[in-house]
Amino acid sequence: MNDFNSHTLLAALPARLGAIVRRWSHDTPHAPALHDGSRHWTYAQLAAAIDETAATLRALDLRPGDRLMVVGENCAAQVALTFAATDLDAWIVHVNGRLSAHEVDQIRDHCGARRVIYTSAPGGAASPDTAAHGLRHAATVADSPFGAWMAGALHTGRVPEPVHAASEYQVAALVYTTGTTSATGAPKGVMLSHRNLLFVAAVSSRLRGLVPSDRAYGVLPITHVYGLTSVMLGTLYAGACLYLCPRFTPEALLAALHDRQLTIVQGVPAMYAKLLEKLGSVDAPLPNQLRFAYAGGSPLSPSLKARVERVLGVPLHNGYGLTETAPTVSQTRLDQPRSDNSVGQPIPGVQARVVDAHGEQVAPGVDGQLWVRGPNVMLGYYREAQLTAACMRDGGWFDTGDLARSDADGALFIVGRSKELIIRAGFNVYPLEVETVLNAHPGVTQSAVVGRPGAQGDEDVVAYIELDARHPVTLEALDAWLAQHLAPYKRPAEIIVMDALPAAATGKILKAKLAAGG
Structure with missing residues (x-):
């Protein structure tokens, strides 16, 4: 199902978004397209x-x-x-x-x-x-x-x-x-x-194996590229039904799984973390009709992935993308779920390179800058020609600004954002690595790590966390946990507990607010 010719798919794409709905209104006019909470369309x-x-x-x-x-x-x-x-x-x-x-x-x-x-x-x-x-x-x-x-x-x-x-x-x-x-x-x-959006919608739909009988949860904001392209356009591209929900709550998701018998759920890691928190000690699979679950938009820790899979009873697939790539760059395959934190292989039709500071491709297993090329790459930043030029490379490559490495099979692992890199005592600290260790502790719902100016031009590592009330933990115990898993220079100089980390409507944590003092 996942093997298809991207050139054939590109050639078959319509010129405009509107062709998606027109096709199905002709072929299956009475099939459900949308449910907005009050009526079916x-x-x-x-x-x-x-x-x-x-x-x-x-x-x-x-x-x-x-x-x-x-x-x-x-x-x-x-x-x-x-x-x-x-x-x-x-x-x-x-x-x-x-x-x-x-x-x-x-x-x-x-x-x-x-x-x-x-x-x-x-x-x-x-x-x-x-x-x-x-x-x-x-x-x-x-x-x-x-x-x-x-x-x-x-x-x-x-x-x-x-x-x-x-x-x-x-x-x-x-x-x-x-x-x-x-x-x-x-x-x-x-x-x-239109081509950027339709390409990702079509490929996303195919990789998920979407069929007209599917029922997908539409809680990721349409105002964000993930909700717009992968969820909304991808679902309708397949002639399936999209169940719209204006805001995420664990209660609403549980109700939709039961009442709407959802078959597709796409979300961000924070959404799944909140679901686990709501379920408390429940660890057995929930009764549901799911056949596909996906997390994107921010890093997914292996520990969260494993817990969600036990509750949902299906693999939790992972992927990577950016607004500038409409958004999908890579994702794990339906028939090849993974147990690690890989974001999968580039989707068909998209190329990825991990390069050094000189733009030369590095060997598998070596960290470098991630460049991508394909029909998903944006036309540019509006009214920002210089900013557009600064991230584009010869040959149509887009410099994502993310640090990554690949394995021998071409699967990608995201190391972190280059602009988030913390320099501490002359060493590089990637926030994602620290967050992964924190999030693996059962007492932590989610975390965000930022750099803070320190003495003599150095930087301190600062961690902001939300605690899980089901598993009480002291800051001293968290320090001990971090000491078991991280080198001293990577460990936070301070851990700050918050009732809720600042987040966008998508659930993405707004680190800029934390770096500016909360």
Whole structure:
């Protein structure tokens, strides 16, 4: 199932995202496409809602090349707006309603949105935070196929971007990366084409063995590239049904496993850690219909992986990607699950190289900088030509900024982020290595390790942790645990306990906030 010709797949890809829904609305019009918590949408109903939404956007004077910003949390409106906007050659800019006013306004100003749509209206239960942003911007409540939403004012001074002559290379989505900014201090927007997104959706769908009868959990935010491409587009590409959920809670996941009989779950490690915490001492497999579970978005420790596999009763697959690669670079294979922390082999059609400081490929087992090349690599950073040039290498290679090594079979292991590297007493300390040891302790739910300026230009290793109340542990005991597994220079100078680590809506820990003092 996992062996397929990527060249044949590329040649068969449609030019536009909208072809995904149109195909299934023709072939299986009555099959379920979405469930948003209150109603089902068949593929025929979703296609009709997309057409109606596109007509609404035209009436709102959205033009080809315009940026349409959509503020919201996972709902059917976001799905339809994605397809409707890209049908019009506009760029969709998804922004999570849980962001602060400052963050939302920064993205709105940087992308130059001609319109902003807020998927919730005042009084709606779906996302009060989204409605609050709409009220703050004096948006107008309007009806849509999905109930009431809010439309912001027309920004007449916005200039549309050129439309590519070949639709597959037209920008479809402008995705802002979590916790990163450009050299100018503005948010960093990644331009992804129809081809970028469709390629990853198709390959992801194939590697998961998705079929129309599958029921996938859609809790990863559509505002993030993982939720947008791999989960939302990948599920619909296969003609399967996506069960949307606006926010993760362990209780909601347990209910969906039982009530919706999910067959596919994709999440981030923090999500699975919270599920284990909720289950307490339960270690036997939960009754479920799962055939595939996947973790991505941040490092997965072998200890967490093993515990989740016991509870879910299926292998927990691992992978690696970035916003700039739409996102998938590698993942473990359905028929070859692993017990270690490898992120698998590059997906078909994508090449990966681990290189030294001079760009020369290093031998398997040697750490180096990870470069990737393929149809998934972004068009560039919006309005940041210098930043784009700084990460691109000759031959179309993208420098990920991550440190990795490969094994003899080409499977990748992520060592850490080069920009997170801590220099302590002249030695390199990779936060991921320290976090893996901390997370392996049963008393730790999750951890984040950052560097802090020390004496005479040195750096201290500082660990922030969330404790698991089921397994009480003292800081002294954690120090002893670390001493058993790490060299002295790698051990934290300080361990700070937090009720909850700062995290994005995806569950990704925001280390920049910790490095800045919490």
